[in-house]
Amino acid sequence: MPAQPSIHHQPASEEYYFHEGCYILELLNSDTQPELSIARATVRPGVTTRWHQLEGITERYVIQQGSGRVEVGELQQAVSAGSVVVIPPGCRQRITNTGEADLVFLALCLPRFVPDAYVDLEKSTD
Template identity: 60%
Template sequence: MRATIHHVTPDAESFIPEGCFILELSNSPDDPDVSIARARVAPGATTRWHRLTGTVERYVILTGAGRVEVGDLPPQDVTPGDVVLIPPACRQRIANTGSEDLIFLAVCTPRFQPTCYKNLETECRHGDAP
């Protein structure tokens, strides 16, 4: 690896089927140990139940208010400054419970790759949690 500055264009943000907006800040094969994305969840929205295989994820809450569900933990309210640690293959989702966008960094180790993402909503029946 060599020193690099990543310049990010805010209009590169895109809506993903999980139910939130993602702006990739750093996700490159040249830096395979980590990826960083900015996630934005609109007021009243909840992301899909999902898990990442072989990848640890951390949510670093920047703005807004939410309720996160991770593994077998009871739902927890999160606010700016909170960090949510999500082990590999642990089911997860987050809801925006506030009136403004919920914005957080999603930091993955090793870096996020689409092949590690598993949508758990397709496994659920009648709205049951996976």
């Protein structure tokens, strides 16, 4: 049977803090659509997320608002609204909010994000 059209809505109340250092709202992440997940990430001013990588997943950041500095592998680059960052599988990454307002971006993962793919590259301080 061919796929059917669908529309998804996620209330803002579903946003949660992720230990990486950002707030996440999962807009689309379902095992019935394994080819893609979409999340909205928010990084507060002055915050740098933890070094991490995703195994077997290509991730794309689409910056919607704010400004920051992304580090992907050895590349460091300023980003702002309209920037698109492509992160290959297994590539270390982090992002810093260098502005005075929230840095907000969409994180598109192909295939979809699953927690087992996330690798924290920093030692825990807990």
